[in-house]
Amino acid sequence: MAVRVLFVTPTWHTHFFNLVPLAWSLQTAGHDVRVACEPELVDTVTRSGLTAVPVGSDEPIRDRARRAEEDGTLPPLDMGRLAGALGGATSTAPKPSGSGGQAGGAIGDPRAKLSWEDMVWLYETVAVPRARIANDTLFDDLVAFSRSWRPRLVVWDALTLAGPVAAGAVGAAHARVTFTVDLSFQLRSGFLWTMAQQPPERRRDPLAEWLGSWTEKFGYEYSETLVNAHATIDQFPPSFGGDYGASHLNLRYVPYNGPAVIPDWLNEPPPAPRVLMTLGVSMSDWQELQVMSIERVQEVLDSVAGLDMELVLTLPTAFREKLDRVPRNTRIVEFAPFHAVLPTCAAMIHHGGAGTFYNALLAGTPQLLITKVPDALHKRAYLAETGAGLSIPPDEVTGPKVRESLARLLDDPSFRAGAERIRREVLDQPTPNGLVPELERLAARHGPA
Incomplete structure (x- = not known):
C-alpha cells in the first residue's frame, strides 16, 4: 500500500x-x-x-x-x-x-x-x-x-x-x-x-x-x-x-552531489596519479570550519609542485584569483562531481565534510584529512585504525607536511588496500x-x- x-x-x-x-x-x-x-x-x-x-x-x-x-x-x-x-x-x-x-x-x-x-x-x-x-x-x-x-x-x-x-x-x-x-x-x-x-x-x-x-x-x-x-x-x-x-x-551510501556535468578533462586518462583536493564550503561560507587560509593553500601548492601527480583543486573563483601561482601539475576547477572524479584518483585531500568523506569511502580512495568538523577526532582515528589514510591537525598544517603525507599515500600501497577494505564493507x-x-x-x- x-x-x-x-x-x-x-x-x-x-x-x-x-x-x-x-x-x-x-x-x-x-x-x-x-x-x-x-x-x-x-x-x-x-x-x-x-x-x-x-x-x-x-x-x-x-x-x-x-x-x-x-x-x-x-x-x-x-x-x-x-x-x-x-x-x-x-x-x-x-x-x-x-x-x-x-x-x-x-x-x-x-x-x-x-x-x-x-x-x-x-x-x-x-x-x-x-x-x-x-x-x-x-x-x-x-x-x-x-x-x-x-x-x-x-x-x-x-x-x-x-x-x-x-x-x-x-x-x-x-x-x-x-x-x-x-x-x-x-x-x-x-x-x-x-x-x-x-x-x-x-x-x-x-x-x-x-x-x-x-x-x-x-x-x-x-x-x-x-x-x-x-x-x-x-x-x-x-x-x-x-x-x-x-x-x-x-x-x-549512494552519491548524489547535485546537478553535474562530466568535464572534458575527465574523459582522458590522467597524465600522472590524480589527487583531488577540496576544502568545501568552509572556504567561503563557514569561517569557523576553515582549515586553510589562501596563503596556506598557496604554500601547499608550491610544496607539492614537484610531485609526479595531477592535482585537481576545487576552489571558488574569488579565492583562485588571490593565488599568486598555479603549478603546472595543478588543475583548479570551481566544482568537481566527486562520484565521477574519485574513481580516477590515487588519493584525496579534504576538509572532512560528511558528503566528501562518504564519497571517498565509497570510491576506496586513500585520504589525507585536514579538518575542524565536530567529529574530526573520530574520522582521524578511523583512518588511522583502518589504514585508509592520514590526517594533519589544521593548526599543524604546513606545505612540507602535506607533501610528506601525500607522498606516503601515493607511494605506500597499504593505504589503497585499507581504503579498499572499507569500500567492500560499504558495498555490503x-x-x-x-x-x-x-x-x-x-x-x-x-x-x-
Missing part, C-alpha cells in the same frame, strides 16, 4: 543531498514523497526531481546565525572544547537494549571522561542554541502541513528536530538519518545516565526543556522517542559507527531500494492506523 512520506531537511545542501537517493527509492516504489525545507533550499530540492514544501522563514539561515551571534543568543563555538567533549561523549554512551533507545550496558565506563558540567555545556551552549537557529522557524509551518497532509512516515536529517515534533503531532512513524558517527545518540544516552546520578537540585535538561515547550504547544508530552526516533538510518560502514541496537538501520550494506521494505514495516508498526 502506498503511504505518504515526508522528508525534513536542514538548509545545508550537503545534508539534503544525503537524503535524495532514499527519497527517490521510496518514490519509485510507489510512495508519495514530499520534502519540507526552508524557502532558500526549494530550488535545490526541485532540481533533484523531488517535490518541495516550503516551511519556515524566508530569512537565510546564515543571516539568522549572524544576527544571533550579534545579539548574544548564539554563543561563539569553541571548536577545541567541542572536539574534546565529543571525543569524551562517545566513551560515556550506554548502548540501547532495543528499539526504544533505553540504556543497557555501557560503552566503556559511563562515568569516565565527560563531566556533568561538560554535558550541560554541550547542550546549553552548543547543541540547543544551534538547533534553535535551524528549527524554531520550522515548527509551526511543519506541524500545520503535517496535520493537513497526514504523512504516515517522517524521515528527518539528524539536525532537523522539528521533524519528529511534527511526526508526534500527527502520530506518524519517524526515522532520523545521521551524517556522522551517532554522536547525538551516544551523548544523549550518557547525559540521561549521568543526570540520574545527580541530586535533584542539579538536574536540568536543556534539550527536553526546549522541545517540551513545542510539544506542549501542539498538545502532547515530550518523550525521548523524539530524539532517538523509531529508527536511525546510518550510511557509514558498521566499522565506523558501531552497533546501537535493533533500531539502527545500515544503508549503503543494503541499497536505498533494499531499505524500502524496512521503512514500510516501520510505517505500518508505528504510524497511524
Whole structure:
C-alpha cells in the first residue's frame, strides 16, 4: 500500500543531498514523497526531481546565525572544547537494549571522561542554541502541513528536530538519518545516565526543556522517542559507527552531489596519479570550519609542485584569483562531481565534510584529512585504525607536511588496500531500494492506523 512520506531537511545542501537517493527509492516504489525545507533550499530540492514544501522563514539561515551571534543568543563555538567533549561523549554512551533507545550496558565506563558540567555545556551552549537557529522557524509551518497532509512516515536529517515534533503531532512513524558517527545518540544516552546520578537540585535538561515547550504547544508530552526516533538510518560502514541496537538501520551510501556535468578533462586518462583536493564550503561560507587560509593553500601548492601527480583543486573563483601561482601539475576547477572524479584518483585531500568523506569511502580512495568538523577526532582515528589514510591537525598544517603525507599515500600501497577494505564493507550494506521494505514495516508498526 502506498503511504505518504515526508522528508525534513536542514538548509545545508550537503545534508539534503544525503537524503535524495532514499527519497527517490521510496518514490519509485510507489510512495508519495514530499520534502519540507526552508524557502532558500526549494530550488535545490526541485532540481533533484523531488517535490518541495516550503516551511519556515524566508530569512537565510546564515543571516539568522549572524544576527544571533550579534545579539548574544548564539554563543561563539569553541571548536577545541567541542572536539574534546565529543571525543569524551562517545566513551560515556550506554548502548540501547532495543528499539526504544533505553540504556543497557555501557560503552566503556559511563562515568569516565565527560563531566556533568561538560554535558550541560554541550547542550546549553552548543547543541540547543544551534538547533534553535535551524528549527524554531520550522515548527509551526511543519506541524500545520503535517496535520493537513497526514504523512504516515517522517524521515528527518539528524539536525532537523522539528521533524519528529511534527511526526508526534500527527502520530506518524519517524526515522532520523545521521551524517556522522551517532554522536547525538551516544551523548544523549550518557547525559540521561549521568543526570540520574545527580541530586535533584542539579538536574536540568536543556534539550527536553526546549522541545517540551513545542510539544506542549501542539498538545502532547515530550518523550525521548523524539530524539532517538523509531529508527536511525546510518550510511557509514558498521566499522565506523558501531552497533546501537535493533533500531539502527545500515544503508549503503549512494552519491548524489547535485546537478553535474562530466568535464572534458575527465574523459582522458590522467597524465600522472590524480589527487583531488577540496576544502568545501568552509572556504567561503563557514569561517569557523576553515582549515586553510589562501596563503596556506598557496604554500601547499608550491610544496607539492614537484610531485609526479595531477592535482585537481576545487576552489571558488574569488579565492583562485588571490593565488599568486598555479603549478603546472595543478588543475583548479570551481566544482568537481566527486562520484565521477574519485574513481580516477590515487588519493584525496579534504576538509572532512560528511558528503566528501562518504564519497571517498565509497570510491576506496586513500585520504589525507585536514579538518575542524565536530567529529574530526573520530574520522582521524578511523583512518588511522583502518589504514585508509592520514590526517594533519589544521593548526599543524604546513606545505612540507602535506607533501610528506601525500607522498606516503601515493607511494605506500597499504593505504589503497585499507581504503579498499572499507569500500567492500560499504558495498555490503543494503541499497536505498533494499531499505524500502524496512521503512514500510516501520510505517505500518508505528504510524497511524
